[in-house]
Amino acid sequence: MAPPTSSQIKPGRTLLVLLAIILAMGATIALQKAFVPKFGLDLAGGTTVTLSPVTLDGKPPPSESIDQAVNIIRARVNGNGIADAQVARANDNIVIQIPGVGQREALGLVSTTAELRMRQVLAYGPSTNQPVQMPTAAATPSGSGAPSATPSGGSTPTPNASGTPAGRALSSALAAPSPSAPADAKGGAKGDGKAKGDAGAKAEATPTPPVPTPGATEDPLAGQDTSGIDPALLTQFRDIDCTAKNKGQGVQDDPNKQIVACSDDGSARYILDKAAVQGTEVSGAQAGTDPTTGEWIVNITFKSKGASQFADITRRITTLTPPRNQLANVLDGVVIVAPTIEEAIPGGSARISGNFTQVSSTALADQLKYGALPLKFKQSQVVSVSSTLGQDQLRGGLISGGIGLLVVVLYLLLYYRGLGLIGVASLGVATAVTYSTVVLLSHNAGFRLSLPHIIGLVVSIGITADSFIVYFERIRDEIKEGHRTLRSAVEVAWRRARRTILVADAVMFIAAIVLFALAVGDVAGFAFAMGLTTLIDIVVVFLFTKPLMSLVARMRFFAKGHKLSGLDAERMGRTSPAEQTLQEA
Template sequence: MSNTNKALILIVVVIMLAIYVVVPNSPGIPFGENPKKFVTRLGLDLVGGVQALLEADLPAGTNIDSEAMRTATTIVENRVNGLGVNEAVVQQAGDRRIVVELPGETDPEEALAVLRQTGLLEFVDFSALTDQEIQTLLNSQTKIKTDFGLSEEDASIQPTPSSTETITSSQTITNPLASLSDTIFHTIMTGADLKTAAVTTNQANQYEISFELTENGAGIFAEHTAAHIGDVLAIVLDKEIISAPGINDAIPDGRGVIQGSFDQESANALAVQLRYGSLPIPLVVVETRTVGPTLGQDSLQKSMLAGLVGFIIVVLFMIIYYRLSGLMAVLSILIYALIVFAIFRGVPVTLTLAGIAGFLLSTGSALDANILIFERIKEELRAGKNLKLSLDLAFKRARPAIIDSNIATLITCAILFWFGSTFGATIVKGFSITLAIGVGVSLFTAMVVTRTMMTLTLNNFKSTDYAKWFGI
């Protein structure tokens, strides 16, 4: 079997695989424990959503531990995934900032509120309070005081009436919240003892949160629940009560459920807070940018129109100027676009306006490689050489220039990717990724696809009117 036939088989296989990935109803890869679906990911600027810049809420000049910052980035990413936001991007920018992009997010304020919470999660004993007092605290959303982090001496100090206030047995306390807000409650354990938390439904189809504790937490929880059946164990996040479930039974195995008047949204929000509660450093939102879905859709439509117009102009130029060779180049570029789009869906790569620009620029690189080859063919034909020899010499002499230019572009892409990763410039990062993928595929289409099609065509080419067919 000749090298041309081997290359043809390779091209056909690659095209078939690319078509399988690109078709809208592709079944994906249905094998293994996690079947993979092929999707087209669109970024924030194409579908709308919110972008936020989070910064460590610490005094300027404070030395921030790099490991703590990486941990904070991971926790923020987990919180984003827990919110159910598709194609979200969470990336550390520098030594104290985190960039978060939430494409398609319809309630940015709620999402940002979950992201910036420091998240000190505590399970607090409310057994000494009456139902009315618990309800008062829940309704007021007042921050409470707990003994977590306090010494035993400080925790034992309870507030006393001030010197300007006299309370007698005949007086009625008209503001019970004042005394409750000064009470120091006992923390049974913190979120560090919580292993998992997830939203489930019971037999009555009501939402509840199932949880599992660590070995240490299970022991503490078993002892407390056994001694406080019928009492309330509050769940407190950053000293604010987010839930106050009662203890119905002892929980000896570290597995239980939190019941309440939950809908799907509130149950999911509580589960996210439980799972990803603790940030090692506090974060504050210093900048937000919201893109409406209408604006994003308009940008996508205009980008597609611009790409189509540019492609038509290029096709006309190539066919008019290079004739038969130009037609081969157009077919090669169509195959190139198919393969690149398949890679975008298969990886998948999140497409932004900058990413589309990178793809279109790489298309120019693919055409540039073909033009170098075609001009070489014309030079050899003008020198009196036959078609087969001209084709071989053209590819041989054009190859170094094509490879060198593409390597230079890939080096630039690597520098842009590093810059985008280091400083949180996701636009630059997306541009570099799509450009690098496009340049890599353009090498394959120029050196393999175009050459194979040209060889097969010229092997059956009988005319000697080179000026007519090759634009000499």
């Protein structure tokens, strides 16, 4: 069976399809309460950030590294190409213009190296040194001295080797317990029945524990295995205060050296071994939720070499004692999470968790997915951009666009008369669909309306007008030939006109794609708007202009060639369509 022709498809149904599309878009906008699109940097203001590279040796960075960083940052902040963020190189600096106000997350996204390294934890401690507990006064049994701090047998209990705060607290309690507290107050040698009973008898022979110096602090490495750690790192670990760490990037760590690092929330400090797996071995990253806990996580997959390295390190440390059985995920020298490894993890995939939100997990996944910056950068300048000038330009552009649209409408009505109303209605529908599309893209795809976009949208008025003008002229040509009624002329003219319309729109759309692919910034924004409106033009002409023309061809006003219809005999240079029908009969 042959497919139905355009004349066999009921125009009313086609118009209902378009109406349903418009209503669905309007309902989505109403549900999201997104009635106005987001504006770009030139219309809404925003922030301009200048990043300056920092190298380990203080020398200027390679030009190739700067170019690579520009491409990576551009991919991060403008990955979909329509967010209106602009990234450009200025000598050895990188200038990023980010639209909107309060773009703290975006600033962190562009200025971090996002270099992931997985390192074994060698030592662990709280963020700052804890003060030693001062002894308190306590009553002494009659006829006896101070109680002994040494359990029966004279042996000193071995501190817990755990690197956890609880383990260190236990070690301190056993080494120098408070005289006023029983031996099991901290969970200590509760089973030693002689610790308290022998205190009075041995008071004279047992030395009194030394009184701690006021202001002294507990050694955060007490009870931990420090073998294999560089002595300089031990000193650095004792001195570092993670509560005062610089927010943003951590240290520019060398993957081939042990380092001291803080947790991202500043609550803990670590001594970490050389990198077992580097971020260059990450092949992909995606934000998601844990199906059991519902918390946000980042799933990462490794390349073949990274998968092997990850399996090796998890297999090696799984049998070690805490905290050396922990594997820290380090991003730019900051520990994101340091989970305990209970078994080897083969397969080439892993996940990062650590109190993420949807926004933070997505940002981290994007950083890892788009790649690590080859250099460390510092924010050398952050400037707020005013939208005053852009608002003035927008007002002027809207006035100019309104005047141009009014001129087009007047021309259509004066030249095409009744047919001009169909053209005006087509422009109205195209405007509604375009505005709805822009709003939906703005609130769901990161699109920000800027002046280049508006220019592209205004230019589209001419594209839409060209399409139905081609159709109208084809109809008039068919009628002037003198062998067709209006209804048949509408169908024959459509078969000829649609080929011309599709070819013209295809050329325009290809030009938009090429311009968008080769250009950046404002030019890319103009190309995007031009391509978008070209697609909308095809939708409007096929789903509105043509079906509406098929309906009005059945109206006597147009079929009889009324003087105001635009299809009258005088304008056609021949007898009216109605008279021609009578002559053919």
